[in-house]
Amino acid sequence: MASDPLAAPTSLVPARNRPAPKRRVSPTTERPAVKYTLIGIAVLFMAVILLLPLLTVFTQALVKGPGVFMKAITEPDGLAAIRLTLLVAVIAVPLNLVFGVAAAWAIAKFEFHGKAFLITLIDLPFSVSPVVAGLIYVLLFGANSMLAPFLNSINLQIVFAVPGIVLATIFVTFPFIARELIPLMQDQGSGDEEAALSLGASGWQTFWRVTLPNIRWGLLYGVLLCNARAMGEFGAVSVISGHIRGVTNTMPLQIEILYNEYNFAGAFAVASLLALLALVTLIFKTILEFRFGAELAASKRH
């Protein structure tokens, strides 16, 4: 052990100051006692702050028995909320998908002025409060807005109707796919595309056969996160929906209504469906990171 270079400095300490010999600890890690204490604190903190709420959702959903659970999610208003949530996600996610791919293509494959500013603007919706996200559409399309006479003349209602809910959802989920793809495509560079083009492929062929296979896992990753947020958005949708039961209530809003009516078991029943969605999202996300970590690595750094 005397040949261990890391052990050398201790021998430089004068003998009288030398600590009593004890079990050797690597100088670049902590003592086992410290290590296990830290692990214990971290696990306890995560269990209390993150896992207990999740557990609460499922126990509270089933506490009154499966009958109450089924009634909450199969009553007409409950079913309407589930349908509307799916409809909103089906519109919002593909639109943001097309935007994300287009933005990432322009930003990753080309050099142009104002690129950094554009990236900042794309991130902007993440910094805006969901309530403000709902508010801006109420101000733009609401009864007192400048556009109100025009919207009335073509009989299009946006606020307190499905189009407003879709718009608010698009706003809050706006950056997800773009910010997943931009670093990934920047990391991959344009070499593959240049090769395909030089071999005679058209632009679309290059995109479908070269770029898309390269980015598919990152794209799926972004879609998963975007979808989870789209189905679960509460603040923005709450401001603009008007809470009309069976018509403009999404699942999160249905949870709020049931909860405020003291139908806790019903609220947690609907909540448990969204919690399941969150769990499935997390599981897929973990699998993607585990299996295709290298292809996602660029985006994971952000």
Add this chain to the structure above:
Amino acid sequence: MTRSTSQAISGAGARPRPGWHFAKPSVIPGFGLTLGFAVTYLTLIVLIPLAGLVLKASSLGFEQFWKIASDQRTVAALTTSFGSSLIAALVNVVFGVLVAWVLVRYSFPGRRLLDAVVDLPFALPTAVAGIALSALYAPNGWIGSLAGHFGFKIAYTPAGIVIALIFVGLPFMVRTVQPVLEELEAEIEEAAATLGANRFQTISRVLLPRLTPAILTGFALAFARAVGEYGSVIFIAANIPYKSEIAPLLIVIRLEEFNQPAAAAIGAVMLVIAFVMLLVINLLQAWSRRRFGNGV
């Protein structure tokens, strides 16, 4: 590929004209289409609606705007939002760094599961988190009844707001610090140890300064998210004006009273704060890149 070959390839198609170019010439097609679509979509969905809010708030005139912004209830709501966000973000600095440290440095059974669970607040809808936290910390809930034994009340007090904001902010902290911690070279710690530093000195004088930009960025991200948070807070806070009413809730209340000018004014204040936070985060990242060569 070196710079010169990449230039040679991208310059092969069209010989660059001298002078100012908006974009560097490239053989890759679709620049106009993709940038045009992205900018149009961004303008329609994000920029015009946000500009509408600013316009609405500025049409109030300074006097009326100031009257709303300095209204006691508005100030109280903003103070509640900022105060609780600050406390929650500080708690997350301590525990977020600890969790990131444990996840990166130690291997123990269940580490991968713990790592996956960190993202739960990203995936779990805020309303679900809100009612779950409220049920958990209410006087008859699992933790609430435990705290009640010791004479504490958490749900329906400002402490409940902080709990909810810790929940939503934690992943920002962990996910910002974790990758930086992973990339730290073991050599610098070995060097510190060889030079006689004990473990505490190594961590506080060698590692912590390297982690500072990431910690500050994580703090700013968690804080920015917490200030705007709505769904997870309103169920656990009693929402009493002047006491436990957050600013986003006050916007909703003003809208329900058909008081759009007041809602727009408070919304504009929050928007300005969001812009400032975004600027701070960008500056922190630029500083980190300059100093350590990694944009956290």
